Amino acid sequence: MKKMNKKIFDYLRKDIKNIGNYEIVGAEGLAKLDAMENPYEFLANISFEKFSDKNLVSLNRYPDSYCNNTKDIIKKSLNLNCNIDLAFGNGSDELIQMICLAFLKEGNKVLAPEPSFSMYERITKIVGLEFISVPLAKDFNLNIEDIKKVIKRSDPAIVFLAYPNNPTGNVWDEESVIEIIKSSNSLVVIDEAYFPFSKKTLVNLIDEYENIIILRTFSKIGLAGIRFGYAIGNEELISIINKMRLPFNINSMSQNVINVVLKNLEKFNFRVEEIIQARKELFSKMLSIKGIETYESYANFILFRILDKDAGEVFNSLCELGVLVKDVSGEPGLKNCLRVTVGNESENSIFLSSLESILLR
Numbered sequence: 001m002k003k004m005n006k007k008i009f010d011y012l013r014k015d016i017k018n019i020g021n022y023e024i025v026g027a028e029g030l031a032k033l034d035a036m037e038n039p040y041e042f043l044a045n046i047s048f049e050k051f052s053d054k055n056l057v058s059l060n061r062y063p064d065s066y067c068n069n070t071k072d073i074i075k076k077s078l079n080l081n082c083n084i085d086l087a088f089g090n091g092s093d094e095l096i097q098m099i100c101l102a103f104l105k106e107g108n109k110v111l112a113p114e115p116s117f118s119m120y121e122r123i124t125k126i127v128g129l130e131f132i133s134v135p136l137a138k139d140f141n142l143n144i145e146d147i148k149k150v151i152k153r154s155d156p157a158i159v160f161l162a163y164p165n166n167p168t169g170n171v172w173d174e175e176s177v178i179e180i181i182k183s184s185n186s187l188v189v190i191d192e193a194y195f196p197f198s199k200k201t202l203v204n205l206i207d208e209y210e211n212i213i214i215l216r217t218f219s220k221i222g223l224a225g226i227r228f229g230y231a232i233g234n235e236e237l238i239s240i241i242n243k244m245r246l247p248f249n250i251n252s253m254s255q256n257v258i259n260v261v262l263k264n265l266e267k268f269n270f271r272v273e274e275i276i277q278a279r280k281e282l283f284s285k286m287l288s289i290k291g292i293e294t295y296e297s298y299a300n301f302i303l304f305r306i307l308d309k310d311a312g313e314v315f316n317s318l319c320e321l322g323v324l325v326k327d328v329s330g331e332p333g334l335k336n337c338l339r340v341t342v343g344n345e346s347e348n349s350i351f352l353s354s355l356e357s358i359l360l361r
Contacts, residue, residue: 030324031350033341036301038222040271063252070255073262084206085238088250092193092217092229093119098244100127103157111156115331120160135333140168142176151184162191164198167328167339169297171200181209191215194299196272210234220300221268226254275300279342285352291359301341311336314358321354
């Protein structure tokens with residue numbers, strides 16, 4: 001093979017070496033409890049013929065660029081006012097990128113608590129904005145006074161708040177969130193990716209405060225493979241965000257599947273309730289395990305800290321026993337912590353027995 005002309009590297013952005021790959025650990029043959037996925041197979045009770053109202057998807061034509069059918073169904077289900085609009089993305093990740101691109105201006109900064117969803121920092125830096133973090137309190141709640149000080153000093157363009165927070169699983173106090181909204185000129189993005197499991201939402205604040213956007217995704221209820229998320233906000237903000245969206249970013253198959261799901265949500269909500277119950281049971285059992293500290297969660301995962309062993313070694317031992325969790329011990333404030341997704345009964349049982357056997361060694 002002919003060697004690449006090294007001159008091409010001179011054209012790369014200067015910080016390219018500082019941007020690492022987003023590594024995905026292989027999960028073949030393992031109980032996959034690392035990525036907050038729904039453990040149940042999609043459409044177990046929905047026939048394939050219902051993928052489309054017309055039973056066919058015209059793959060030779062470009063999809064509806066604005067997902068109008070989907071938009072109408074969601075707006076009606078959420079009872080949104082006429083001045084509220086939606087933007088759609090390939091999961092919340094693309095929406096986060098679209099928001100950051102809209103505010104890509106020299107000197108602009110992005111703020112988020114730490115630890116929180118890693119894509120806030122990653123996407124911020126990839127698009128070329130400056131990222132600022134404010135450490136959470138020891139109980140993983142917001143350090144409101146510290147955040148307000150940083151907002152006053154740095155005047156960030158965007159503030160990201162995960163609600164519930166990932167990877168800690170807790171929900172911020174609503175009054176604390178409102179205080180952040182009131183104290184800043186920023187766009188405050190409230191990421192409700194885990195709303196189905198928390199049943200807590202701040203959508204009602206959109207009518208009162210014009211500087212907020214709510215993010216939602218279908219990934220956590222069992223549609224991670226579809227890659228579909230949406231942003232809710234006032235028409236002016238959504239119009240701006242949509243300018244950053246590539247045309248036809250949501251393919252025809254995804255739109256049709258989402259439309260069917262929206263008309264059959266009770267089947268997915270049933271599984272969500274199963275996961276919530278499984279989370280309660282898993283949390284209760286983890287509390288009784290010696291050698292770990294377990295944190296209450298309002299999401300579909302549980303964070304826990306290894307007390308007397310090294311989290312990296314426990315992670316590797318779990319893999320050897322056929323269980324894949326997420327090692328978050330390298331993130332700020334999460335020393336020796338691991339995160340486990342709530343799985344089905346069999347997966348949770350394997351995880352618990354494997355963890356206990358490792359801690360007893």
